[in-house]
Amino acid sequence: MRTSLKPEYFSISDTSGLPEFFKGVDIPFSLQAEPLKKELLHCYDTFDWKAWNKKNAIVLCCQRLNLVDLKNGSEIGSSPLRKAPQSFFPEDIAEEKTVSMLKTLSRLRAFIRLGSVKTEIATWRALDENQKTVASIELLSILQPKPSNAQKPLAYVRLNPVRGYPKELETLAECLKSNPAYSGKTTYQDFYTAVLDAVSSVPGSYSSKPSVKLKPGNTIQDSARELLLSTLEVIHANESWIPKNIDTEFLHDYRVAIRRTRSILAQLKGIFPPNELSRYKQAFRELGKRTNNLRDQDVYLLQAERFRNLLPAAMRDSLDSFFTDLRNQHKKELRTFSKYLGSENYRQFLQEWESFLKGNMSPDPDTTPDALRKTSDVAVSSIKKAWKKVIRHGRDISRVATDTELHALRIDCKKLRYLLEFYASLFPAKTLQMVIRQLKTLQENLGVFVDLSVQQNYLYSYLSNLECTADNIPFASSLGGLVTALYNERETVRMSFHDAFDTFDRQETEELFNELFNKHR
Template identity: 25%
Template sequence: MAFEEIEIKLRLAPRDAGRFRRARLLQEYKTAKAGWAHLVSTYFDTPDLALRTRKVALRIRRMGDALEQTLKAPKGLQGGLQSRTEWNAVVENEEKPDLSSIGDPKLRKWLRKRTKENGLTAVFTTDIKRTTWQILYNGTRLEVALDEGQILAGDRSRPISEVELELVEGDATDLVAFAQLLIEKYPLVLDRDSKAARGYALFADTEVSPVKAKDPDLTTDMTVWNAFSASVQSGVLQVMSNAPVVMLRDDPEGVHQARIGVRRIRAALSLFKNALDADKVAVAREDLKWLQQALGPARDFDVFLEEAVEPLIKAMPDEACLTRLKEVSETARKNGYDMAVDALSSSRYSAVLLRLEAWLLSPEHAAADVPLAQFAKRSLDKRLKAVLKSCGKHPARLPEADLHPLRIEFKKLRYAASFFQSLYGGKKKFAYIKQLAALQDCLGGLNDALVQGELMEALPLGKAADAARAKALMTGWHAARTQQGLSGLDKEWAAFKAFKPFWR
């Protein structure tokens, strides 16, 4: 039997499980006594992990004397709200999945072909003690499950402590609303990794890695609202996918990609703002401003150390003032990561993303009558017009005060082009977007000089003479980088103007 599973996952520290089990909200809205079960699930795949590659999870679960096989295939991901198609069947053999019970003919055929070639093998097991509550909230039936246990793969193990909220019957907006109530009262953090995803990572003995943005897959028959929703969802997924990388503190790309995710959501708000409720846009902007600022110092000092301080020390190893600059910058970076980790572990972070989720589940129809292709062309024309107005014939000759706004206009056009590119055919659109990135890069040194100059003013650089020397060296470094970027700006601008806008 197949059905759609819609759920929200929330991470919970093991020490807080007892408190959650006694949650007043659960007692207030439960319709029956809490249930309890011991679940041992074995996950299967081919030796080359073909199911994992296709994001399919196949397991056999033992609960007492009963055996149930489940296959889950992705239907869609909406930020923290996860939607999958699921097939369940009673089986008799705990060690051999029954592929005949899978309802989707194409998926069943694909599985049989893959398993005929390579066979299926057990890759990992989850051993879970589950407490469940049946909830009736605002007329919607939900199931809340507290899972405590571990994932086992060979001689490796990883603890599990999480809460799952699943829609049983009713409105998904009530599912999100109840999750919002829980995170206001208890130390829960929105998560997106399934047990299967964590099991595979344990099996492969791999850590999480940074995830780059994926442009929304828009079609011309979509409404403007649906295009906005897809654009925001792509940003939310990028933030949530990179949050675990930030927690590890050892890969600068994690916080970089998380911030790009936030910027993409903010760019979507700006791009679609005239078709949206102004009050909701204002709330979302304030939420995202907080998150961007929380992630900012970690990223700023990553860039400062990697692209300025360390190259300067390599060029001038005898400058003691630079050694001091590196020491205090590393301390500031650690503090920045503390701030980022605290933010991503907070209830406010989860509340920000769930507020976006709740908004996306309540479509606004004001702009639905405007064809998406028309809206996209109008928006791209507007962004391009702003770029042309800001640039003039020779952008490299503009005063510095005008170059900062120009970089922002390049970025706005690039994001708009990325969001809408799936509406248009051909490959020239990718070259167009790549050229916009090159124009942004030309002005990157200018922006770094501005940001890093502010960073240095706040650092304890020691004696006045040492501080002055370090600032002078850094000023010279940035001047050289800025000039290098500006020297190619007119050339890159000429190359860009040679492109015909791909939406015309």
């Protein structure tokens, strides 16, 4: 049994104060003013707006971090936090319940400070005949920076209920509404949006997934250019954050955007001039390569705790030097890559790429024979081709799947996934979602398998290069133990491959694909 009290929000066009506001209104309570408060409000969310997307706001005010329900303004989590950090992870927070709530919002992405606003809060307590507070009314104004939109109300009123006094609250709300300066009921979300607007933050402005709405009748060349420009946007959105080393997902999204770019270039043949195409293909492959080590190190460091737990307690501490070494390597690698991101070469390359995508392209039947094909036709044929390839290769896999087979199938699946995501806007969302969900199960199996193989190989080669000294014995035995544990895990995953593939290779999935294709028959 638990109810949380929900404040009510109103906007008013008069900021002179409540006693003035209520002048001439018959209000059955006396109002007692509390000292005026000026507070700094810090807003947090992940770079990809995980809190906002789940209808939550994260605000730090008066040394308390609050998780607020955007719909009704009620507080769903709260924890002390002295300073306003640039960013934090759930585990940096003190209060356990709030930590687990933040973890449900985001495990990998850090919560970043979006901005801070100076607010002024004037509070009045509404007292009954016993001088008991039955509600409190707060007049909230954003002092600095000012929201850009001049249409926004001048002040927000928050009517805070006190438990056990619902009728009094209702009376007070009615009194508020009867005033000419009352401009309407509003929500916490409106207030929070105004705060974000003041710090020039646009909720939901970033998503790593392509959000382009393609037109089925457009030429594939135009659609491909649109898609590539949108992945370029993702590349640009992440590049300035990577050097800050706030969380691993900036680099991850950056890499995915590169891979998506490469995937479009590789799969859509005959739509771009071959010379230019091969130049950009090569350049993006190299760009991707520059980030490989960094990503691997990120993955190992993210798994540090899991790796430790795979070993008996007595063998765990000797792994520390491995992770310290990894952290140092990561630092070095990040420095090198950040330098590259800031280089003229890099800037120029992306600029040329953008001009290429935005420039005039006159289709030539010899070099770009498919450029004028209808987007929907290409979408259907390329998805069909990629899907058939996954099925064909998957069915060819031997009873005990080999490493090479699984590696290759993983890449096939990735290609299919990217195509489905690129052309998502052309197909019915529900069917597409179901197809993606089934593909995802298979991809997870293959992903885990390949990750475990890579990790095992990396650790094994690290172990082989280890100096043969007496001091290294405990470390070497821990690494050996880890390699064995990862090997066992990988073999279990290998055994479950055929089950995972069967859930994808079945009548139901085929029907879903056909449903997609029929949309553009």
